[in-house]
Amino acid sequence: MYTQFNEQFAAATRQFADTASQASRLMLENTEALFGLQMAAVEDRANATFAFFGEAAEARDFDAAKALWPKGVQIARENVERAVTTGQEAFGRTLKTNEAIAELAKGQFESAAKSAQANVEKATKAAAKAAK
Secondary structure, three states, X not given: OHHHHHHHHHHHHHHHHHHHHHHHHHHHHXXXXXXXXXXXXXXXXXXXXXXXXXXXXXXXXXXXXXXXXXXXXXXXXXXXXXXXXXXXXXXXXXXXXXXXXXXXXXXXXXXXXXXXXXXXXXXXXXXXXXXX
């Protein structure tokens, strides 16, 4: 009896460890993707901003500075748009990852329930057989 219990416990532990490993892999892949997404956005916007600062440094009179105003506003608007777009994409990726992890957990619970049901049926049959 103890051997059967130990085997069931070991199988459940192995299954849990496999599921936890898969969930960790999904989270790590999501983290890597989000880090790359954020770095690409920062690099893109930093390049645009520094290019604008380069043009601003070359402005020598009021008219040149006045002409830079619309470019500065455009750069600021693009920076905000890119930040919002990146945030939305990061949220979407994280949501998909969480859904995948939830599916793993659901599968784990369903498998455990089926296993428990099978063990209960087996024990019930054995008890009925022993009672005869």
